[in-house]
Amino acid sequence: xxxxxxxxxxxxxxxxxxxxxxxxxxxxxxxxxxxxxxxxxxxxxxxxxxxxxxxxxxxxxxxxxxxxxxxxxxxxxxxxxxxxxxxxxxxxxxxxxxxxxxxxxxxxxxxxxxxxxxxxxxxxxxx
Amino acid sequence: xxxxxxxxxxxxxxxxxxxxxxxxxxxxxxxxxxxxxxxxxxxxxxxxxxxxxxxxxxxxxxxxxxxxxxxxxxxxxxxxxxxxxxxxxxxxxxxxxxxxxxxxxxxxxxxxxxxxxxxxxxxxxxxxxxxxxxxxxxxxxxxxxxxxxxxxxxxxxxxxxxxxxxxxxxxxxxxxxxxxxxxxxxxxxxxxxxxxxxxxxxxxxxxxxxxxxxxxxxxxxxxxxxxxxxxxxxxxxxxxxxxxxxxxxxxxxxxxxxxxxxxxxxxxxxxxxxxxxxxxxxxxxxxxxxxxxxxxxxxxxxxxxxxxxxxxxxxxxxxxxxxxxxxxxxxxxxxxxxxxxxxxxxxxxxxxxxxxxxxxxxxxxxxxxxxxxxxxxxxxxxxxxxxxxxxxxxxxxxxxxxxxxxxxxxxxxxxxxxxxxxxxxxxxxxxxxxxxxxxxxxxxxxxxxxxxxxxxxxxxxxxxxxxxxxxxxxxxxxxxxxxxxxxxxxxxxxxxxxxxxxxxxxxxxxxxxxxxxxxxxxxxxxxxxxxxxxxxx
Numbered sequence: 184x185x186x187x188x189x190x191x192x193x194x195x196x197x198x199x200x201x202x203x204x205x206x207x208x209x210x211x212x213x214x215x216x217x218x219x220x221x222x223x224x225x226x227x228x229x230x231x232x233x234x235x236x237x238x239x240x241x242x243x244x245x246x247x248x249x250x251x252x253x254x255x256x257x258x259x260x261x262x263x264x265x266x267x268x269x270x271x272x273x274x275x276x277x278x279x280x281x282x283x284x285x286x287x288x289x290x291x292x293x294x295x296x297x298x299x300x301x302x303x304x305x306x307x308x309x310x
Numbered sequence: 311x312x313x314x315x316x317x318x319x320x321x322x323x324x325x326x327x328x329x330x331x332x333x334x335x336x337x338x339x340x341x342x343x344x345x346x347x348x349x350x351x352x353x354x355x356x357x358x359x360x361x362x363x364x365x366x367x368x369x370x371x372x373x374x375x376x377x378x379x380x381x382x383x384x385x386x387x388x389x390x391x392x393x394x395x396x397x398x399x400x401x402x403x404x405x406x407x408x409x410x411x412x413x414x415x416x417x418x419x420x421x422x423x424x425x426x427x428x429x430x431x432x433x434x435x436x437x438x439x440x441x442x443x444x445x446x447x448x449x450x451x452x453x454x455x456x457x458x459x460x461x462x463x464x465x466x467x468x469x470x471x472x473x474x475x476x477x478x479x480x481x482x483x484x485x486x487x488x489x490x491x492x493x494x495x496x497x498x499x500x501x502x503x504x505x506x507x508x509x510x511x512x513x514x515x516x517x518x519x520x521x522x523x524x525x526x527x528x529x530x531x532x533x534x535x536x537x538x539x540x541x542x543x544x545x546x547x548x549x550x551x552x553x554x555x556x557x558x559x560x561x562x563x564x565x566x567x568x569x570x571x572x573x574x575x576x577x578x579x580x581x582x583x584x585x586x587x588x589x590x591x592x593x594x595x596x597x598x599x600x601x602x603x604x605x606x607x608x609x610x611x612x613x614x615x616x617x618x619x620x621x622x623x624x625x626x627x628x629x630x631x632x633x634x635x636x637x638x639x640x641x642x643x644x645x646x647x648x649x650x651x652x653x654x655x656x657x658x659x660x661x662x663x664x665x666x667x668x669x670x671x672x673x674x675x676x677x678x679x680x681x682x683x684x685x686x687x688x689x690x691x692x693x694x695x696x697x698x699x700x701x702x703x704x705x706x707x708x709x710x711x712x713x714x715x716x717x718x719x720x721x722x723x724x725x726x727x728x729x730x731x732x733x734x735x736x737x738x739x740x741x742x743x744x745x746x747x748x749x750x751x752x753x754x755x756x757x758x759x760x761x762x763x764x765x766x767x768x769x770x771x772x773x774x775x776x777x778x779x780x781x782x783x784x785x786x787x788x789x790x791x792x793x794x795x796x797x798x799x800x801x802x803x804x805x806x807x808x809x810x811x812x813x814x815x816x817x818x819x820x821x822x823x824x825x826x827x828x829x830x831x832x833x834x835x836x837x838x839x840x841x842x843x844x845x846x847x
Binding site for chain 1: 360377
């Protein structure tokens with residue numbers, strides 16, 4: 184019977200949903216073949232129960248740009264959850280205060296105001 | 311110094327989700343304000359996509375930050391079998407960009423940190439910057455060229471894809487622009503600064519104006535190239551002592567050295583300061599001598615005529631004149647001429663460390679003399695005006711297309727960069743207060759401080775070695791220009807017994823302080839602070 188929500192290894196499965204179905208495989212000519220695929224109606228003696236993942240039709244039908252976008256988001260989420268180092272704030276306090284010379288910024292708004300005086304890239308290279 | 315920000319560093323900042331958010335924004339600000347922050351071109355589309363999709367409310371903030379990041383190209387030499395490429399192709403592309411600029415990658419990603427020697431954590435970045443902060447490099451060439459890296463990349467790509475590498479349009483354009491900038495009719499690109507001077511003298515010999523054994527007056531206090539150019543042409547260098555204040559040729563001493571064999575005076579605008587006067591011009595006219603400028607160090611320096619009115623101020627306190635004149639060329643001054651346009655011919659050097667520096671050796675000759683220009687062009691090209699027809703026994707001394715393309719980019723910024731050097735020099739002169747240090751003197755006979763472009767800022771101290779050691783211990787890199795005068799070199803054994811006391815005194819005491827168009831103001835202040843704290847036991 185078809186099943187859903189099986190994470191595909193390596194992608195995390197947050198965006199890509201896969202349908203799971205049970206099928207049977209046969210061993211012919213030194214290889215295994217699914218009986219549900221066209222052309223394999225007969226069931227020989229050697230048989231095995233297997234689980235395989237089949238991608239959702241929606242994913243198969245995605246064009247390149249949509250697929251690329253989905254992959255970028257997927258990758259971003261994956262990296263977000265990847266182990267990140269935890270650093271002690273104590274270890275850099277002295278360097279931090281020396282380098283910033285008291286000009287500490289506390290909020291994103293402060294940062295955006297502070298960088299207004301920094302030339303933009305094109306200004307840097309054309310001035 | 312370049313720090314490539316990993317995608318998640320930027321996204322953590324934009325989304326305000328960083329664990330140490332305060333540290334994130336302060337590090338970002340520090341890197342942006344120093345011009346160190348960058349991303350790889352391979353990151354751009356991913357970052358934009360994620361911000362647009364996940365954080366549309368912060369898209370404008372992202373774009374403001376992105377506009378201030380350097381973009382480092384992804385090179386074509388990608389090794390897809392590289393370990394990191396197999397682990398994570400995106401991280402590998404970022405690493406390649408970091409390799410190009412010899413930069414670092416800031417990330418908190420354990421996998422990236424483990425697998426790339428370029429990756430460092432945000433906090434390690436602070437430690438790294440703190441260590442770097444203590445050093446003042448004498449002349450950070452990479453940083454100087456980084457300033458124009460986009461245009462330089464474009465120029466090099468243009469030459470590479472043109473398939474034309476010598477005697478092409480890049481050289482023609484640069485020669486035209488250089489001649490216009492200097493204010494002369496002709497600029498001829500050559501292989502280096504020494505060749506520029508050699509070719510001028512060789513051309514005069516070919517033209518019958520000079521002959522083997524003729525004498526050329528040249529300062530004793532100069533880099534050896536000035537003297538080599540003369541002796542290489544079998545002419546005789548006649549060394550003359552410098553002015554102890556300006557370190558340039560003492561013009562008042564020239565006449566006593568003129569003989570029936572004297573054919574030219576070679577003036578050297580040493581350290582970037584013009585060596586010229588109306589008296590010099592009159593002397594050359596009186597004895598029918600050519601004046602050749604060794605302008606290896608003073609591109610952009612200006613001569614606005616001699617000033618009698620300011621002389622008395624300078625005589626009493628020459629340093630205060632620097633203060634008076636610092637505002638630049640007064641508008642009332644007319645007929646300002648640039649170094650390299652004053653004499654009959656001038657040799658320029660574009661050695662990488664020069665104010666206008668190439669990515670290797672390069673030079674040029676500037677002149678208003680049509681016949682001389684034609685002769686120099688031929689002599690630098692195997693003595694040939696027409697391919698495979700050689701009229702003279704020439705040299706192969708040509709400026710190549712890549713250097714010309716690069717120099718043409720940097721020529722546009724030379725006045726701006728010289729002005730910044732003058733600001734630093736002015737600050738040094740005003741603020742270094744140490745009785746054991748002698749500061750440079752602006753030539754008080756010239757009307758503006760623009761007569762000096764401070765290729766080098768040279769101080770003197772009787773305890774030079776101890777001072778240099780002290781500055782080194784405090785992270786300040788200095789150099790000596792120059793430790794041995796030409797007449798004491800092994801190359802001129804015949805002159806080793808001659809004495810030039812002023813020249814030798816200068817060579818024993820000079821020390822060059824850091825000065826460059828990319829020097830940060832904190833660095834300038836640190837140099838002053840340490841010099842003022844230095845005392846002799």
